[in-house]
Amino acid sequence: MTAPLRIGIAGLGTVGGGVLKVLERHAELLAGRTGRRMVVTAVSARTRSRDRGVDLSAARWYEDAVALAADPDVDVVVELIGGSEGVAREVCETALSRGKHVVTANKALLAIHGTGLARLAEENGVALSFEAAVAGGIPVIKGLREGLAANCVTEVHGILNGTCNYILTEMRETGREFGDVLAEAQKLGYAEADPSFDIDGVDAAHKLAILTSVAFGCAVDFDAVHIEGIRHISALDIEYASELGFRIKLLGIARRSDGGVEQRVHPAMVPVSSPIATVDGVFNAVVAEGDFVERVTFVGRGAGAGPTASAVVADLVDIARGRVSHAFGVPSGRLESVRAAPPEERRGAYYLRLMVVDRPGVIAEVAAALRDENVSMESFLQRGRAPGEAVPVVLTTHDTDEASMQRALASLSRLEAILEAPRLIRIERF
């Protein structure tokens, strides 16, 4: 048997605890699969005293995670601190530049500094692995980078944030409003005390930027992601979506075309018959479209100690076996810089909800505003007549240019008879 793989873990929160548990419970199994022992030789965390249910007496303790990353008795550093700057970044850079492999679950770091870290890993002949950074336990980085390596991938999309998917699922199942369900999710531990990273779409955007790079072989470009969160989704929209045969999901969508690469995170309506429409609760899904394989879908748990630790340890197994890939599928010097196609270039269908004064002529005004921008309606719903009061008017459009749609929206907003900001949700038919 080859020498043991010596692991240093920086960050012993939920995921770190999970990793320790996997390594302990499956020590024999993993040795069988890799031909090597996996030994935790160093750990670092904020509090030393907490009981993590695993004996850590043989591991060296570091107050300073960066010092751990420089420990000569460590072959692989597992970075589970989080955040795109500061200690996490320093840990990864220190480890890589000293010729240690890095396994990380840190999507923010990779979304911002991924290309540079990949270069640093290459220069030092080590692995930069991040299966756990996207879609938790689902082996989607491996699936895209290696499993679909024979393909030119033209599209990748998915449900990348479990918190949002849980909230949207609950809203649909109970008819409750966003704020109410969010508060409950926070109590249950499905949402953070400060939930903005999740519900404003930033977390999903980090993951999408990583997926885009792996799928298309282009440099990570987080700044190019168009981001909208789910705060403005109301129970009413979810109800109308069901009535029209759709589900509302927070999606990350990346498409490559002649116009460049388009990256968007926003709530979208998907037909109930589409495979991801039924991916509910905290589950994640990633769908990739390759020119030979066609459509492949991966579904599983996108978060939690067990699933995330599963992904971290899968990366460790690859490293122990010497199965090393370029971080984003090709050498960092070959990652293309592709034009970022702006969201205005989208062409597709839209759902629009207006709250209008119920008086004669209003619908004619709405119809005229759409017609003036060449937006063609596909369906139109108006119900609940209470003269003089606000009534919802819901319509869906045929395929339209986003730019036209936005101009129509601006005109609509100026109409006196329209009482709230119009709600626009993109329709995606996969």
Add this chain to the structure above:
Amino acid sequence: MTAPLRIGIAGLGTVGGGVLKVLERHAELLAGRTGRRMVVTAVSARTRSRDRGVDLSAARWYEDAVALAADPDVDVVVELIGGSEGVAREVCETALSRGKHVVTANKALLAIHGTGLARLAEENGVALSFEAAVAGGIPVIKGLREGLAANCVTEVHGILNGTCNYILTEMRETGREFGDVLAEAQKLGYAEADPSFDIDGVDAAHKLAILTSVAFGCAVDFDAVHIEGIRHISALDIEYASELGFRIKLLGIARRSDGGVEQRVHPAMVPVSSPIATVDGVFNAVVAEGDFVERVTFVGRGAGAGPTASAVVADLVDIARGRVSHAFGVPSGRLESVRAAPPEERRGAYYLRLMVVDRPGVIAEVAAALRDENVSMESFLQRGRAPGEAVPVVLTTHDTDEASMQRALASLSRLEAILEAPRLIRIERF
């Protein structure tokens, strides 16, 4: 750049043609991903003259595929001949024993001789790769073996035969009978002229045996698979399934428990809400359950030139990159020989359809036969009264031992009032 990877392809049918096309169209892309050129240096097929749309003039032509497998200018042999014995087997054994990697889509060969071939590959320090043998383009072998390597996998199940799934989907959507839909599938090229391998469940069983070995780390044991096909599924059962909230799918199911490993291929009713219930047409799905990752689902095209070639070339990319795994996840000497749990040990729910004479007392006789074996009914449907004629009686049971159920079935078959062999379909709630 490293020396080119020299590929010999034995068998230039649909899949072989697809592989040539991928290698030609994506030559640059693949070189970028692997750092090497992939060059087809030798080919072998039944007819030389057929136009395969790709220039093969630089490749050496072999009448005899086994001679190709011995060509010193070949690093990897791609075996696409098929069949568990004869030329295909000889090609693989020749290649491996001469230190050449083997990539194959041949499920029959692996299901029967997988363990021995894996040993031969190890002895010669080369790869035996077979992503294309199970679920076509879906990277499920890689997903299980590497992506879920941190887990003890306890269950794997899926829709493994696209022909059967197409037929069952068509039957449900059109209300037509099995024979009628099969004939149409044959015309459309979705079913073979001799369809028995597919519709009798043998093809799915080959794939299941491979999945079982990869998932659980046990020796491939095709003989232990309990196999039932879909010939006896009638339009009536499909209709009742829908009414009861189920879909009928041909499933492969492998479970590991204290009693050993259970492997079954048979039609099953799954709740419409379960993720694989909506996997329709020629699509395949594989679901794995790991102790840390929990449930992961993979969906995609299970057959066809493009998807299958995608899987073959993904294996070639791994070999070109030097990413080599044990064929079944652990060294062949460590593959466990596990007790095969016989199907009689299954415990679960059942659907039963009886055609009975509509006369007083029949239901009491049916109920008594079930009660005598401690089979407890969950639901009961009887409709369409035409005195003296055969009427369908449909019932579902609570969880029951398969052995009890089979005894009850035998008793029922002996009742004079029961006019046809009772139809039993297992219910699987995933």
